[in-house]
Amino acid sequence: MDTPPASTTHPADSLLAAVERVGSPVCVGIDPVLERLPDACQVEGEPLPAIERFCRGVIEAVAPHVGVCKYQSACFERYGAGGVALLESLVVHARETGLEVILDAKRGDIGVSARHYAAAVPVAARWVTVNAYLGTDGIEPFLERGGAFALARTSNPGGDALQRLRLEDGRSIAEAVADLLAETGDEHLGDSGYSALGAVVGATKRADAELLRARMPRQIFLVPGYGAQGGGVDDVLPCFNADGRGALITASRSVIYAFDGDASSVWTDAVARAAESLAAELSQGLGRG
């Protein structure tokens, strides 16, 4: 396995290098829910040891095929201090296994509080997701420590209620957020030409993705929800730039629970196959396969 890039590398360069290393812009989303873990991980009703076994197993299974993983902070925070401690150790584990780590925490605050949240993100997670509703002074503290993906367009039904509203100048609210991110992000470019400030753009809105890509040429898009609504590679192509770079496609349940209904395999084998097949699908769709 290649050595992970040194932490002095610009976060965008480091993330794109991780994609290049495996030849596919895939990110595995890890949001463990106790009830769905395989029997092999269960520990007599103790949630945290079971979640730890599961997450370590997933990371080791997917590491040969993907360059990036994303931990959903909520799944750990719900167990209080013990969950937070486990998350910290799992982020380190994923990083030591050679993966770039995104902490999906969607934090959003200002001033001292924003700096505290930035300080709370484990160092091994080079990237974190944030909310832009409070403006860029809520985002800057995160850029001082690494990379940040700010929510621009989300794929949930309720997201439309606000993000699709049209401003008097013709832009949607999501497009106004995009312009804000593009402007702020340009002050944080790496050698790759991409910014340490990326954008979360839901995979279910193909037309939106085209518009947002045009407004944010130097943002890496973090695209959640791949496969969840039955979409395919064609739906996420507009998230990439013409050179085939600039987006990271995240799949969670379709990979980490791939053992469901497959009683004939060791569960980690099923997870590894799902990650490999997803990586190949995306790499072929982008004309790299």
Added chain:
Amino acid sequence: MDTPPASTTHPADSLLAAVERVGSPVCVGIDPVLERLPDACQVEGEPLPAIERFCRGVIEAVAPHVGVCKYQSACFERYGAGGVALLESLVVHARETGLEVILDAKRGDIGVSARHYAAAVPVAARWVTVNAYLGTDGIEPFLERGGAFALARTSNPGGDALQRLRLEDGRSIAEAVADLLAETGDEHLGDSGYSALGAVVGATKRADAELLRARMPRQIFLVPGYGAQGGGVDDVLPCFNADGRGALITASRSVIYAFDGDASSVWTDAVARAAESLAAELSQGLGRG
């Protein structure tokens, strides 16, 4: 001291009862920063024991004068699992001391993740702050456990960049958020006529507060930043309804660091006096004094 309302009370009714009990709509914001704690609290470079001493001291000092406190989650999360464990115990302590507790966490996610975040809020904190950018499906899970204040208008400079933008129908983005909150909140009204879904409305925008109050008659406003920019009671009056109810005015640094530059007092006495004086100022400004 009165017994805290039973937890089966509707969160809005319970919060308004806490305000009635002390006769003033004041909330003390607790966002401890190690460097600013009084010498009496410092514990040989150990941050968490010092923060614990400080927070317990503040709560006991202000409890006779205020009905509500707000803990800033970021200040604790920055210390990782230990900080989270301390926060949990401090929330319980404040509740046992008779205060209603708001957890200022500004969470915002959807689906299972939103439910996890809701589950992560300590039970003793009846209220939590949330972000509405993802729409109301990110807020509903919090209303299943208690009350939630969603960010409508923030007082930081960067907040203007997005929140003041004008939609094609003439509303600002903050007003569009307000309409969303009013509509969703109407499904969660208590006997008081107020909703379990409240709104965060920054104290520095008097004209905004008037417009937002008109759009959200049944939302309790959580108003941060009182005193921080030198504003007074007049500036926050538009946050209240005509009956003098419906807003909670939060002051943080002006109360919890009131001992600064007052070497002649025990620090908790200075904090108690600041809380008492703030409560009296607001109560007089509202014509109750």
